[in-house]
């Protein structure tokens with residue numbers, strides 16, 4: 001059995017991760033690939049309960065340390081019960097956020113030590129890393145405006161704009177550190193153009209194209 005591929009979608013709030021996850025799933029299925037769509041925090045019964053606790057903005061204040069550990073507790077369940085079994089069966093896993101989000105939100109947003117995140121990443125994931133990460137990037141105010149059209153804010157969405165600026169910077173740093181794995185997609189363009197850029201990247205992963213794609217990990221492309 002050939003192991004499946006692990007693809008993650010990342011980016012600040014409202015950049016279009018959920019919208020494009022559905023698009024990628026359809027595209028892969030058209031190429032006869034069996035896909036498992038999941039998300040973090042979440043993806044199992046227990047991990048979804050942890051997600052509810054993390055997003056609830058009416059509960060007691062969650063310390064930064066507790067938040068970080070809850071992210072990795074949910075992730076440990078998710079990897080053991082969903083991600084690893086699916087990959088071992090040859091399925092492709094499409095995940096809405098993964099550990100790059102921890103570097104961005106807990107590292108960039110909450111200012112937690114990167115070495116602590118790295119330590120937890122190695123403990124919980126072993127050698128598991130995404131094969132491809134699509135980082136949807138847009139100026140913070142665009143993502144916030146899109147996301148807030150939905151109404152009520154969760155615990156993260158209630159953060160200040162400066163928090164999301166730090167998150168965005170940390171994501172872009174991840175893209176600079178891992179240019180082979182993380183492909184930057186400009187998300188402040190019409191959805192059809194975003195999806196064309198995504199298709200270019202996915203085609204390369206599928207071995208359907210070796211051309212240079214319009215997505216680029218270079219920071220010069222942002223704003």
Ligand code: Z5A
Pocket residue numbers: 011012013014015016017018019020040041071096097098099100101102103105106146147156157187188189190191192194
């Ligand atoms: N979190 C963390 O802190 N640490 C971690 O390790 C992990 C997560 C894993 C929950 O995530 C929170 O967990 C998250 C970080 C934290 N909090 N925040 N913020 P989430 O993924 O569930 O929450 P989210 O980022 O807020 O998701 P979202 O708001 O649903 O955004 P999205 O999925 O990226 O966007 P969308 O729903 O696809 O699109 C939003 C709207 O924009 C929608 O109306 C679309 O139709 C529209 N859209 C999308 N693309 C376009 C384009 N190109 N043009 C115009 N309109 C568009």
